[in-house]
Structure formats: C-alpha cells, structure tokens
Amino acid sequence: MDVSLVSRVLWQRRVLRGRERWSGAELAAHQRREEARLREFAVTRSPFYRRFHEGLEHAPLGELPVLTKATLMDNFDQISTDPALRLADLQAYLERPDAGPKFGSRYWVAATSGSSSEWTGVRAGPGHPVRMAVVSSATPWHQSARVAASVHSPFIATERLDAGWPLGEIVTRLNALRPDVVVAYASMVRTLAAEQVAGRLRISPRAVNSSSEVLTPEARMMAERAWQVPPFNVYAATETGGIAAECRYHHGMHLFEDLVIPEVADDAYRPVPAGTPGTRLLVTVLASRTIPLIRYEMTDRLVLATGPNPCMLPFRLAGAVEGRTDDALVLPAARGGSIGIHPVVFHKVLDLLDAAGWQVRQEGTLLRVLIAEPGPGFDPDATERHVRAALAEAGAFPPSVRVLAIDAIPAGAAGKRPLVVAEPKPGGLPRDAGRDPSPLTP
Numbered sequence: 251m252d253v254s255l256v257s258r259v260l261w262q263r264r265v266l267r268g269r270e271r272w273s274g275a276e277l278a279a280h281q282r283r284e285e286a287r288l289r290e291f292a293v294t295r296s297p298f299y300r301r302f303h304e305g306l307e308h309a310p311l312g313e314l315p316v317l318t319k320a321t322l323m324d325n326f327d328q329i330s331t332d333p334a335l336r337l338a339d340l341q342a343y344l345e346r347p348d349a350g351p352k353f354g355s356r357y358w359v360a361a362t363s364g365s366s367s368e369w370t371g372v373r374a375g376p377g378h379p380v381r382m383a384v385v386s387s388a389t390p391w392h393q394s395a396r397v398a399a400s401v402h403s404p405f406i407a408t409e410r411l412d413a414g415w416p417l418g419e420i421v422t423r424l425n426a427l428r429p430d431v432v433v434a435y436a437s438m439v440r441t442l443a444a445e446q447v448a449g450r451l452r453i454s455p456r457a458v459n460s461s462s463e464v465l466t467p468e469a470r471m472m473a474e475r476a477w478q479v480p481p482f483n484v485y486a487a488t489e490t491g492g493i494a495a496e497c498r499y500h501h502g503m504h505l506f507e508d509l510v511i512p513e514v515a516d517d518a519y520r521p522v523p524a525g526t527p528g529t530r531l532l533v534t535v536l537a538s539r540t541i542p543l544i545r546y547e548m549t550d551r552l553v554l555a556t557g558p559n560p561c562m563l564p565f566r567l568a569g570a571v572e573g574r575t576d577d578a579l580v581l582p583a584a585r586g587g588s589i590g591i592h593p594v595v596f597h598k599v600l601d602l603l604d605a606a607g608w609q610v611r612q613e614g615t616l617l618r619v620l621i622a623e624p625g626p627g628f629d630p631d632a633t634e635r636h637v638r639a640a641l642a643e644a645g646a647f648p649p650s651v652r653v654l655a656i657d658a659i660p661a662g663a664a665g666k667r668p669l670v671v672a673e674p675k676p677g678g679l680p681r682d683a684g685r686d687p688s689p690l691t692p
C-alpha cells in the first residue's frame with residue numbers, strides 16, 4: 251500500500267473534518283486569505299488575468315469581471331498558468347478512448363480540488379473502507395468518468411459502470427459488486443431504485459449519491475423506498491469540481507465555502523439576497539492554479555437559505571439546484587407572448603416512467619420526447635397527454651408533443667446527453683423561466 255497516499259488521505263480527512271467546526275469568522279478569514287493568494291497567482295502567472303484584472307488588483311472580488319465559459323474556452327491558452335497546457339493538446343487527449351486520468355502525468359484533467367465523491371465520502375458518506383459503484387458516462391469529457399478514475403483512496407474501492415450499458419447488464423454487475431455507496435445521475439438513481447423495487451436489483455447500499463442532474467422529490471422517494479436510505483444530492487461541475495452537497499440531515503446542500511467562494515447573482519451579475527433565487531452562480535475556485543477560475547459563471551438557479559443553519563456546519567445552505575437556466579425551453583404562452591419552461595416541468599412527468607432515460611427535443615413547433623428502453627407497460631399516448639398537461643399547467647400553450655421509444659439517448663457535443671435540447675433562441679431567454687426552486691426544509 252502506498253504509505254504517502256495513506257498519510258495524505260488521513261491528513262486531508264482531518265483538515266476537512268476540522269473545517270466543519272469553523273466559526274463564521276474563521277471561514278471568512280480563510281476565504282480572504284485564499285482569495286488573495288489565488289488572485290496574486292493569477293495576475294502574476296496568467297497573461298489573460300494580467301489584462302483581465304488590470305487596475306483591479308485590490309478591488310473587492312465582487313467588482314472583478316465575470317469569466318464566462320465562452321471567454322474561458324476562447325482564451326484558454328492565455329488563462330493557463332502553465333505554458334505546457336494548451337487547449338488543443340487537452341482536447342486531443344480527451345478524444346483518446348484509452349485516456350487515463352492524468353494529462354502529461356501532472357494534471358488531473360477534469361477532477362479539480364475536492365471531487366464530489368471525495369467530498370461526500372468525507373463529509374456525508376458512511377465509514378470506511380467502502381465499496382463504491384459509480385454509474386456514469388464513459389465519455390472522458392464528463393466529470394463523473396474522471397471522478398471515478400481519480401478516486402484512488404485506500405479506503406474506497408471504486409468500480410465504474412458505464413451508464414450507456416443496457417440496464418440489465420448494469421443490474422447484474424451491481425448485484426455482483428454489492429456496493430456500499432452508489433454514485434449516479436439522478437435519473438439513473440431513479441431507474442435503479444425502480445429495478446430494486448421490482449426485485450431484479452438486490453443491493454443494500456448505505457449511501458446513494460446523486461449528481462449532475464436534478465434529484466426530484468419523486469426520485470428521492472423511490473430511492474428511499476428501494477433502499478431505506480435517503481439519497482445525497484451532490485452539485486459539481488466539470489470545470490470547478492464539487493460545489494455543494496447535502497449533509498446527513500438532507501436539509502439542502504451546503505456550499506463548499508472552504509474550497510469555493512460562491513456568489514448567487516441575477517442576470518446582471520448583481521448579488522441576490524438569501525431567500526431569493528438567483529439565475530447565475532459565480533464560483534471562485536480557491537485552489538485553482540493551472541486554470542485559475544475567478545468569478546466563473548455557471549447558469550444554475552440557486553437560492554441561499556435565510557437564517558442560521560439547523561445543523562452545526564459553518565457552510566451556508568442552498569436550495570436544490572434546478573438545472574441549468576440554459577436548458578429552459580421557450581414556448582408560446584397560453585396568455586400570448588412566450589414563456590420559459592424549466593426542465594423541472596418535464597422531470598415531474600418523465601422521472602416517473604419505467605425507463606432508462608429521457609430527453610426532450612424542441613424541433614420547430616414540435617416537442618419530441620425520447621424515452622430510452624421503456625418498460626413493458628409503457629404507454630406513449632398517456633405520456634404525451636401528461637407532458638401536454640404539465641406544460642399547460644406551467645402556463646404554456648400546449649404544443650404538439652410526439653413521444654418516441656428508443657434504445658438509447660443520443661449523445662451530443664462532448665458526449666453529453668442533456669435532458670432538454672432547446673432550439674437556439676434569437677431573442678434571448680425570458681428570465682421568469684420555470685418555477686422557483688423548492689423551499690428549504692427548516
């Protein structure tokens with residue numbers, strides 16, 4: 251066994267445990283110190299940040315310009331603080347099917363500081379050692395694939411299963427593995443829970459972690475019914491790593507404020523007070539050095555909890571992340587004009603289906619609903635009616651809906667399988683899209 255790795259993991263666990271007892275003042279002091287170190291490093295070592303933050307070196311974080319994903323990709327080589335790390339090389343590397351978790355032996359490609367599994371393992375997981383099964387995308391671009399590849403803790407034996415495999419094969423493998431911890435997309439958690447309830451899947455995990463997608467109340471209920479354990483919601487992104495996760499009380503997600511400085515903002519990047527949902531989330535990743543991320547924009551809807559935490563953690567609570575605002579569909583409204591339909595509207599109907607997955611595609615005036623591997627009782631006409639009813643309830647003029655059973659959801663750019671594929675919107679997106687995030691349980 252690698253002794254240095256063991257000591258590093260033990261040390262890391264102690265550090266992270268210690269942070270759970272920080273006071274608000276200690277956390278704020280840590281953030282100030284780490285923010286200063288990150289900004290100093292960025293303007294010194296990154297040609298992009300030298301210009302981007304010019305004249306603002308001593309300005310408060312909230313006055314710095316926002317780094318969008320488009321800006322990041324357009325200026326990647328200038329943002330990089332290591333001349334050896336270039337976007338073209340990185341992309342070529344990620345295209346290789348045999349790509350290992352390391353790039354040029356020094357960089358973890360997608361998993362940055364504190365991957366979601368590691369965090370949950372430390373903060374919310376069961377004791378160790380554990381057997382962990384990660385059901386995720388095999389596409390190397392996708393963070394979950396990298397997360398699985400990067401968890402080499404001596405306490406966690408990780409097995410990665412490809413979410414693209416036929417469901418029967420995943421079930422067979424899981425039955426053989428008997429994992430203590432299962433990590434999967436929310437829709438896969440729901441599918442596996444249905445398999446368990448049907449008696450085909452027979453595992454008894456002590457923890458179920460869901461990531462990358464919205465964990466709806468329906469999916470949560472099914473998982474509890476299947477395994478008698480409430481699933482843990484984890485919020486992470488490829489570029490930033492873990493951002494938030496539920497603690498064992500499941501009263502919302504705690505922001506990893508010792509690793510990131512999150513700013514909940516509106517579309518004009520103005521800070522949004524606690525209790526009011528934001529439409530943008532700006533994330534400063536304190537440990538990011540190779541690609542410094544300072545006020546990096548995520549288009550997620552988050553609402554900060556008001557009042558003190560009901561548990562002892564110093565990290566602020568946020569309400570459920572309701573998917574990307576980018577994913578909202580714009581449809582004609584029943585009362586005229588147009589209306590943004592948040593993906594949660596589809597989750598409520600389609601998460602209840604006995605199927606391996608789903609996708610809603612906007613094609614002109616038609617909504618095509620793809621259902622992957624539906625079960626024997628699948629009724630496309632009923633699904634169509636339910637989708638139309640949900641859209642009407644959300645205020646849309648019910649469009650034509652066509653429901654189609656397919657073998658697998660087609661992968662789009664970078665191998666992602668978005669749940670909602672909207673047509674490009676020339677007029678921009680209405681900002682009243684969808685419902686407000688669910689209120690936090692007190």
Ligand SMILES: [Zn+2]
Pocket residue numbers: 497498499500501504559560561562563
């Ligand atoms: Zn808590």
